Amino acid sequence: MSGLDRWNGLPQEExxxxxxxxxxxxxxxxxxxxGRPYADLAGLQKAADEVWMALGPEDxxxxxxxxxxxxxxxxxxxxxxxxEQSGVGGAGQDVQEALARGNAAYEARFGHVFLIAAAGRxxxxxxxQLEARLGNDPATELRVAAGEHRRITRLRIEKxxxx
Numbered sequence: 047m048s049g050l051d052r053w054n055g056l057p058q059e060e061x062x063x064x065x066x067x068x069x070x071x072x073x074x075x076x077x078x079x080x081g082r083p084y085a086d087l088a089g090l091q092k093a094a095d096e097v098w099m100a101l102g103p104e105d106x107x108x109x110x111x112x113x114x115x116x117x118x119x120x121x122x123x124x125x126x127x128x129x130e131q132s133g134v135g136g137a138g139q140d141v142q143e144a145l146a147r148g149n150a151a152y153e154a155r156f157g158h159v160f161l162i163a164a165a166g167r168x169x170x171x172x173x174x175q176l177e178a179r180l181g182n183d184p185a186t187e188l189r190v191a192a193g194e195h196r197r198i199t200r201l202r203i204e205k206x207x208x209x
Contacts, residue, residue, distance in 0.1 A: 049208035050090065054083040068202040069195070070112030071105045074098055087209055091200050098196050106192045110158045115149045116172055141169045148176040155180060156187050163197035 053061055058079055065075035077097045084090040152160040160176050167175075179187060 049206065050084060050087060053207065064206060068206055069094075069098070069109050069199045071098075071101065071109040073105050074101060074109065087204065087207055090207070091203055094199060094203060095196055098192070098199065103188055106188065106195065107158055109195060110161060110191065113159050113161060115159055116145055116162065116164065116176070141173060144173055145169065145176070148173060148180070152176060152180060156184055156191075158191065161191045161194045161198070163194050163201070165201060 053064060056064070058076075061079035061082060062072075062075040065078055066072070069075065074094075074097055078090075078094050081093045081097075084093065149160055160179070162172055162175055164172055179190060182190060
């Protein structure tokens with residue numbers, strides 16, 4: 047039995063609870079789980095994208111709040127975050143400190159954690175993106191962060207389904 051078949055067969059509450067580890071927006075998890083069964087991973091990801099982009103800022107911010115800062119551990123999906131941010135772990139002290147300063151400036155400006163699909167990116171690339179995005183206006187940055195979160199969610203759905 048595939049991971050998707052197993053998940054498709056779960057009771058609604060259990061299926062939504064598993065999705066909360068992927069994306070901590072209750073409304074997103076409930077709506078995606080309610081769309082079951084999905085025939086394949088592509089169908090699940092398409093539905094996940096559509097639900098995410100139809101949600102409002104309050105739902106996005108709920109999901110953002112479950113993420114650790116870039117370069118820090120923790121969060122609701124700590125193991126996935128560590129793996130996704132592996133390019134940051136080996137960065138020099140100067141880059142680590144610049145990321146910490148950038149995170150603080152970002153949160154002061156936008157009121158939420160800096161999000162980037164970090165998998166496969168170096169610490170220097172992440173830092174450059176953080177610094178560039180500090181120039182966005184708040185409405186634009188909220189949409190950019192939501193787009194990055196969508197990318198993170200797609201990768202985590204693959205992991206959840208065992209693909």
